[in-house]
Amino acid sequence: MTLPELPIHAVLPELLDVLTRRHAAVLTAPPGTGKTTVVPLALAEAGMRVLVAEPRRLAVRAAARRMGVSYTIRGERHVGANPRVEVVTTGVLLQRLQRDQELAGVDAVMLDECHERHLDADTALAFLLDVRDTLRPDLRLLATSATADAAPWARLLGGGQPAPIVAAAGTTHPVETVWAPPPRPVAPPHGLRVDPALLSHVAHVVRQALAERDGDVLCFLPGVGEISRVAGMLAGAGLPGDGVEVLRVHGQAPARVQDAVLSPGTTRRVVLATSVAESSLTVPGVRVVVDAGLAREPRTDHARGLGSLTTVRVSRASADQRAGRAGREAPGAVYRCWSAAEHERLADHARPEIAVADLTGFALQAACWGVPDARGLALLDPPPPAALSAAVRTLHALGALEPAAGSGPGPVAAAGTTEEAPALGRVTGRGRRMALAGVHPRLARALIDVGPRAAEVVALLSEQLPSQGSDDLVEVWRSARRGDDGFAARWRQEVRRLSRTATAPAGAAPPAHTTAGRPDEAVAGLVVALAFPERVARRRGGGFLMASGTEARLAEGSRLASAAWLAVAVADRPTGSAAARVREAVEIDEDIAWLAVPVTTEEEVGWRVPPGTRRGDVSSRLVERLGAIEVSSTPLEDADVRPALLDGLRAEGVLTWTMAALAVRDRLAFCHRAAGDPWPRVAEWRDLLDLADQWLEPELSRARRRADLERIDVAGALRRLVPWSERLDSVAPERVEVPSGSRVRVDYSGEQPVLAVKLQELFGWEETPRIAGVPLLVHLLSPAGRPVAVTGDLASFWRDGYRSVRAELRGRYPKHPWPEDPRTAAPTRHTNRRT
Incomplete structure (x- = not known):
């Protein structure tokens, strides 16, 4: 293929020389210089077989088609005309490294858009550096970035001596900044919620930009839901001019839509996009960017076992990346839907995904690589200890790691605790199967344990579900079966892949749970419960109690409201709320709950305050629980209840304080103030509790419940605190x-x-x-x-x-x-x- 004339040509000789001599380099090049499509072909023409890793599927397809080379994404492979270059997602690269650490037949690996700091990309680079240092000293590694901050990457790639940095100067066109804040204050983003007033303002700014400027408009919005709402506002209010086409580009968009966005249009266009269009794609014809200033980031509540996406303000670095899209082909303008003063308060960079994401998949990849605690991996940022601890506990509970001495409880029992990570064991054969499934380890566990019938449900949960769908996962499943849109097409493709993955290989254990004769509802419930056992929930009051101990609530009018048991697939916790909000769930029966959640039986002796009351009493029971959910209890007759009684005294006082009892206590307190030892300190209630063995012992040994404490003659009992050598009536x-x-x-x-x-x-x-x-x-x-x-x-x-x-x-x-x-x-x- 003939290389296009782009600014990257000027540094190709230097880049090829550096990779030949040092086998490592960092390439910095502004968007639009051709680094993604020109460099791999140049390396191939120099005789190398090149593997290009992109952070997103959309970028993989676009780059491969421009170069005419092969590409592989999860569940899809295309063979191109040039056999020397293949483009893959970073997730596929990780899978390939786990199967073949030497990457036989590959001469160079190019990790594109490293500055985006996706977790898969950081992990893949750490593994590649390990491969180069131990197995393949001849392997050439190239990290490319659209930003100039390359020194950290150079130190990482170079080992003892920083790798060379090759900088390409792009053909930059001026981009005018137009500050376009809303006329009235809007509510800040909250979870997944974006103020409709802001979206209405963004639609207004798009119409304004179309009227004031030439060329296509690229509008950045945080998610698919916001794209749909703004598209509806634009269609409803009309657009300036005739024949303006509105396109939507995001990770879930059909391939035909992605192709249309990345090809020159025949009419003027408005492209509504998520962050996927920030740096790895060139949208031809764009002269104007409208930026809502928001992005989505993962968040994980390790204490409650809840993960979700949340809406955040964009960083200044991302805002600059977005603005640069307007100046790739000609002078342009960016309309920022915030003020210049607000811009100065933005964070310099977005936080790397390793700092905020669920690390269970990362921990499993590291365990399969032989470093389950991630020590020794060449990472720009180490994984947060608490997040890694939670991930390792989860992997132990899923059977992905061998049990080790001192290993802690699984995620159900550990929810809300702060204990350290359990002792690490080696990855199991089951764990390796889970790692190669290409989905989150939780979903891989359900796929392996249930078998091919789980594939359809796992395929649903491995993608972001339609935002306007039902909260009943079974209904979403049936809708996907009937659907003929892009989501349904991707779902069917993933089902085929997962069905093959779920088939047990020769010598492997068969699925642990049979689905023969089970209806779809039961299969869906079993899959969700096995994947997320800490989210199995039982009705309690107006909501549900999850096995993790967290309260969960359904949306108003949910068809699941009458269920006795739920398996919750997707939930998040709104800021400031103690209860989780159920997004997707399946109604299950108690049998499935018992299959999924470890059962514990324990003697419970304590002071318990029943829900809805303020008066506690001794609880002495043998209790069966599924996590935090109590399923049965029987009384214990001969248990030692003395500690519970003392807890009740500490918490509620309980004793009946007559005037005579108060008077004795006051006299004793006076004796201590006036005479000191041997008179005891009794002025505070905690002082009396510390002396309970001396003055309450006979009554405590006989008491079994609250009523027994309330009948104690406190005045008489207090007289036991008078020292044997003294007389109370003499001193006080x-x-x-x-x-x-x-x-x-x-x-x-x-x-x-x-x-x-x-x-x-x-x-x-x-x-x-x-x-x-x-x-x-x-x-x-x-x-x-x-x-x-x-x-x-x-x-x-x-x-x-x-x-x-x-x-x-x-x-x-x-x-x-x-x-x-x-x-x-x-x-x-x-x-x-x-x-």
Whole structure:
């Protein structure tokens, strides 16, 4: 094939020389310079057999067809005219490396668009570097990037000495930036939700760009759903000019649509695209880019076993990549649907997929490669430890890794825990089959255990399902069988591939679960339950409890609302919500739940607060559970419930605190404050709990439930805390005799003991009494029992305060004595008439 005249030609001699001498290079070239299509053909003309790895299927097809070479994507292979070049996805490259580490017959591997930092691409490069260092020192490796930040790749490819960087200067055309924020504030993206007001604004900006500029318009949107909505708005409101064609390009678009987008149009076009059009594809005719400023990233909630896509603000690097599409062929313009000030606050780069994605597939690939903990792999960013731990636990539960000493529980039991990764075992034969299935290890487990009948359901779950479909996976399945659109065509192709994969090879164990005689609903439920056992869910209240312990809720009006059990295939957790939102599920029976989820039987003795109540009690049961789902329980009669009773005391107090009990506790607390040891500290409830063995022991040994605790004589029990060498009545007497002869109760609840007594009963008492050396705080009461003065110095009160009290009260209480000199008067409890 004749090489086109493109800017990349200027660096081809340097690139070929570097690869010949060093066997490694990094090529940086702006979009549109020809690096994807010219370089492989140039290497082939130099006598090399070249394998080109692209991050997306759409880019694989486009590049292979432009070059006239072979391509392979999952479930599809095309043989081109040039046998020396083959284009594959990075996922296919990983599969090929696992089958043939030496890559026999391949002289050079080109990893295109490395800057996008897809997990498969990072993993494939790490494996290739290992192959070059151990098996194939002659293997040439070329990493290409549309950005100039090549130093990290050079260090990685070069090993001890950085690999050479070859930079191609593209023919750049100026791109004018038009800031086009919405006229009114819009809600930020939330999960998969994008404010309809923003989408309406994007459609308006597209119409504006068509009216103001020449050429085709490329509009970036975060997902297929947003593309459909904006397409509908454009069709509904009409487009400027006649014959404007609206095309949609995304990873799920049919091949004919992709071909149409990548070919020059006969009329003016609006191309609505996801991030797939950022850097690896050239859309001819584009002079204008309209950027909504959003992208989709994977997110994984390791504690709950939930994974999903979420909508995020685009990075500045991605925004620049998108803008560059307008200047590939001629001067152009980019309309950014945000302000210049907002642009300055954007992140410099998107986070690499290894930092945010579910790492189960990565961990399985690494285990098959012989490094299940990923140590020693040449990665730009190491996998996050928590994510890798969760992945390894999952692989142990799926039977992909051999059991090892110290291995932890599977993902059902481990949900919500923070324990470290279990000990690593070698990959099993079953694990190798799972790795070669080309789907997520969870789905591969279901495919192997159920057999060919699982292929149709696994094929559904291995793709992003239509956003407007039912949440009943069985209904989506039936719709795919009837469908004749691009999704249905891709699904049938994947079913054929998976059916072959599911057939057990000679010597392998047959499927663990028979599907003979089972209806489609049961097969779908079994596949989902085996793939996602932690998402098996049982009805509880208005929602469902998943085996992971997470609450799950269906959408309003779901046809699954009456189900007793569900196998949840797709779920996410909205920000700020404790409950998961069910996106796709299958109604199952209890038998399938028992098949999928490990059953645990344990003695449960504890203090339990039933749902919907606030009063706990001792729970002493033998419980069977499927993960966190309780399926049966029987009472335990002879269990040791003392720890549970103490838990109840800690949580709720429970004891019946009478006035007498509170008074004893206050007296004991005073003794500790006034005299110290050996009197115990009892001021706080936690102090009393620490001493439970001393004062509650007989009652605790007899108690079995809450009611037994509530019947305890707390006042009597507290007296057990009086040291054997002391007497409570001696140190903190309950009552004190006053001059009138009355025995008045002392209040010890404050920092200083209080004696509240009628003033007339203290006549003649000049010195304030003391208890354990602490003066009483005397509350002097009127004949009606109301406080008239508070003093800690009676002598001072009689001398200075009494006169004013006498003047105020003698007229109000004339029947009571109010002598001139209270220090010499006779104390009395009675009125004047009775004296």
